[in-house]
Amino acid sequence: MRTQVGIIGAGPAGLLLSHQLHQMGIESVIVENRTQAEIEGTIRAGVLEQGTVDLMNRLGVGSRLMKESYFHEGFELRFKGKGHRINVHELTGGKYVTVYAQHEVIKDLVDARLRQGGAIHFNVGEVSLHDLDSELPKIRFRQDKEGELQELVCDYIAGCDGFHGPSRPAIPHSLRTEYQKIYPFGWLGILTEAPVSSPELIYSNHERGFALLSTRSSKIQRLYLQVDAKDDIANWSDDRIWSELHNRLETKEGFRLIEGPIFQKGIVSMRSFVCDPMQYGKLFLAGDAAHIVPPTGAKGLNLAASDVQYLARGLDAYYKRGQTELLERYTDVCLRRVWKAERFSMVMTTMLHRNHDHSPFERQIQLAELDYVTSSRAASVSLAENYVGLPMEYH
Structure with missing residues (x-):
């Protein structure tokens, strides 16, 4: 098989890249x-x-x-039993917080790509990358896991295959630097069939730990609890989960959390990770293959979208004008935005989560930070600007 751009991974990064390339008249295979x-x-x-x-x-x-x-004009920070609204719409000159589940984004992208006749090979196995520093790099894989070995010859390869995919390890270890921070806590997430408890997202810093309330639809809600990263979900009955959520989200104003049947629950660890460089030869990494952020800042999918917008521009410049400057600068431009998102995600995580190793002094500093960002307009503007997304810089 032959294509211009081979894409490994049909997550948001790979699908968004394929759609942009299609719009530019560039062929791709996922x-x-x-x-x-x-x-x-x-x-x-x-x-x-x-x-x-x-x-x-x-x-x-x-x-x-x-x-x-759901187009929200703000979100709420809760601490000391009181809610403080950050009016994102007003602070950023009219931008919104848009709530739309990632799996719904993927459904939309897959459906549209297949209707356009796009090539997506699902359920492949033994994916490997070859000849990345040559003029014709290759992707090898087995269709339907155990089928005949296939070879896809490309001009360029986009590694959009997540943290555990084969793309990043294909960059020689001696040429890449990996930065990582592992957080001492995880998130216990649930999906519940319940009415909306709040019209906007709520981030709560409580003595017992962090909690987050968000919505998926008028009937489905998504909630999270800070727990030990090594905890077992078997230790968390539905009654215990609801008890903790009530405790951590309660306010002195009498906020009421509406319960419902829990139909999904699990615990995920939290890390920050960055790979530098994000390219090698004809290979370009995008999304979680190159960087991971803790979910507190809501940046994962959005960083993937910014990566592939720049990559698509670079590929367009190459195919239309024979220019490679944008592709050569891919790592530098992307990492400038990635590190700012990493900074914001870490700030949100450390500001909102309860670290029980902290001294009483450090706990008071954390509460002072929350008080500052909710009482200072300058601090609120900075928080809102980072939350809705910094401008994408292409120079």
């Missing part, structure tokens, strides 16, 4: 080790930056998003 049902059924966070929403609309795949999303 290979994905999961089935279509698996990628469309994986429940993940869904807070979209304004730039990601704008990209979906430019690609012509945003119609359902615009109809079914």
Whole structure:
């Protein structure tokens, strides 16, 4: 097989890149080790930056998003039993917090790509990368896991295959630096069939630990609790989960959390990770293959979207004008935005989570930080600007 751009991974990064290339008249083929049902059924966070929403609309795949999303004008920080609203819409000159689940984004992108005749090979196995520093790099894989070995010859390869995929390890170890921070806590997340308890997201810093309330639809809610990263979900009965959520989200004003049947729950660890460089030869990493952020800042999908926007511009410049400057600068431009998102995600995580190793002094500093960002307009503007997404810089 032959294509211009081979894409490994049918997550948000790979699919958004394929759509942009199609719009530019550039051919691509996606290979994905999961089935279509698996990628469309994986429940993940869904807070979209304004730039990601704008990209979906430019690609012509945003119609359902615009109809079914929740467009919030702000969110709430809770501490000391009181809520403090950050009016993002007013502080950023009219931008919104858009809530639309990631698996719904993927459904929209897959459906549109297949209707356009796009090539997506699901359920492949033994994916490997070859000849990355040559003029014709290659992707080898087995269709349906155990089928005949296939070879896809490309001009360029985009590694959009997540943290555990084969793309990043294909960059020689001696040439890459990996930065990582492992947090001492995890998130216990649930999906519950319940009415909306709050019209906007709530981030709560409580003596017992962090909690987050968000919505997925008028009938489905997503909630999180800070727990020990090594805890076992078997230790958490539904009654215990609801008890903790009530404790951590309660306010002196009498906020009421509406319960419902829990139909999904699990514990995920939290880390920050960055790979430098994000390219080697004809290989370019995008999304979680290159960087991971803790979910507190809601930046994962959005960073993937910004990576592939720049990569698509670079490929367009190469195919239309024979220019390679944008591709050569891919790592530098992307990492400038990535590190700012890493900074914001770490600030949100350390500000909102209860670290029981902290001294009483450090605990009071944490509460003072929360008081400052909710009482100072300058600090609130900075928080809101980072939350809705910093401008994408291409110079």
